[in-house]
Amino acid sequence: MIRTQRWSALAAGLLLCVGAFAIDTEAAFPDAVRQARYEHLTQELRCLVCQNQSIADSNASLAGDLRREVKEMIAAGKSDDDIKAFLTARYGDFVLYEPPLSARTVLLWAAPGLLVLLTVGAATRVILRRSKAPIDADPEEPV
Amino acid sequence: MLRYLTPAIAALALGALFWFALHRIGNGTLDVREIKSPLIGRAAPTFTLPLVMDPAQRFDSHSMAGKVYVVNVWGTWCPACREEHESLISLSRITGVPFVGIDWKDDNAEANRYLAQLGNPYQTVVADAEGRVAIDWGVYGAPETFLVSKDGKVLAKYAGALTEAVWAEKFAPLVSQQGGAP
Numbered sequence: 001m002i003r004t005q006r007w008s009a010l011a012a013g014l015l016l017c018v019g020a021f022a023i024d025t026e027a028a029f030p031d032a033v034r035q036a037r038y039e040h041l042t043q044e045l046r047c048l049v050c051q052n053q054s055i056a057d058s059n060a061s062l063a064g065d066l067r068r069e070v071k072e073m074i075a076a077g078k079s080d081d082d083i084k085a086f087l088t089a090r091y092g093d094f095v096l097y098e099p100p101l102s103a104r105t106v107l108l109w110a111a112p113g114l115l116v117l118l119t120v121g122a123a124t125r126v127i128l129r130r131s132k133a134p135i136d137a138d139p140e141e142p143v
Numbered sequence: 144m145l146r147y148l149t150p151a152i153a154a155l156a157l158g159a160l161f162w163f164a165l166h167r168i169g170n171g172t173l174d175v176r177e178i179k180s181p182l183i184g185r186a187a188p189t190f191t192l193p194l195v196m197d198p199a200q201r202f203d204s205h206s207m208a209g210k211v212y213v214v215n216v217w218g219t220w221c222p223a224c225r226e227e228h229e230s231l232i233s234l235s236r237i238t239g240v241p242f243v244g245i246d247w248k249d250d251n252a253e254a255n256r257y258l259a260q261l262g263n264p265y266q267t268v269v270a271d272a273e274g275r276v277a278i279d280w281g282v283y284g285a286p287e288t289f290l291v292s293k294d295g296k297v298l299a300k301y302a303g304a305l306t307e308a309v310w311a312e313k314f315a316p317l318v319s320q321q322g323g324a325p
Contacts, residue, residue: 062277
């Protein structure tokens with residue numbers, strides 16, 4: 001009994017943590033639609049001071065200012081693309097956690113696929129070679 | 144033979160790359176935190192802000208049209224700004240290029256005290272209490288220094304404490320290209 005209580009307390013604590021990463025103490029918008037857009041955008045934008053946090057997670061002063069800008073632009077009826085364009089015109093693509101596909105980022109985007117191809121290719125070669133070799137005479141081992 | 148050579152060569156190549164990068168970080172030619180400003184070569188953001196010395200008056204950046212000038216973003220709360228202050232004073236005197244200071248998210252009384260005590264390198268210094276103009280300039284830390292051309296374009300940006308050496312390397316050649324200080 002005590003054990004299940006402990007586990008449920010832990011689970012509840014962990015669930016609370018999920019929300020606790022955001023710095024905002026109250027909702028930016030009364031309606032769920034704009035609030036969701038606000039939360040999504042601030043998660044996607046990088047805090048330029050801390051560089052490994054989104055502006056939703058950071059308590060840096062600049063992150064607060066950027067959250068205010070995002071909030072005001074949503075309130076003014078700007079689209080998500082307008083808001084991202086506003087920020088990239090000032091801070092460059094670095095402000096976006098997901099950089100757009102361009103000549104400079106093509107390697108970044110293609111790298112996971114290339115690595116998978118390379119690994120599969122190498123593995124296939126090794127497996128084929130080993131499966132052709134006679135069981136007792138492993139060519140990889142010096143006799 | 145090849146199966147030992149390939150990983151060895153790969154490891155050496157990777158090691159050489161790391162060594163090269165660390166060496167450049169070590170001697171200051173590579174700053175991994177630097178964010179290249181998309182403003183370079185584009186029209187400098189315009190602004191109208193109250194003067195730190197007299198908040199009843201406002202300064203309009205259009206009044207700098209036709210001049211090469213420096214925009215320096217600073218704050219009394221910023222230790223690196225204190226570090227570069229002497230350099231700003233001597234550079235503004237020696238070069239004759241006007242320095243426009245943007246006091247970023249600061250207390251005005253504090254800023255006045257700071258400038259009275261340490262000297263004022265700025266031709267004009269304005270207060271950006273809400274930090275909106277700083278966002279227009281893509282500022283992500285203080286101090287940050289920009290050079291603006293006669294036709295109002297951003298020529299260069301430097302993030303961090305400005306020194307005479309940085310000026311000579313990054314800003315002075317651009318000022319000469321513009322035909323020197325006004």
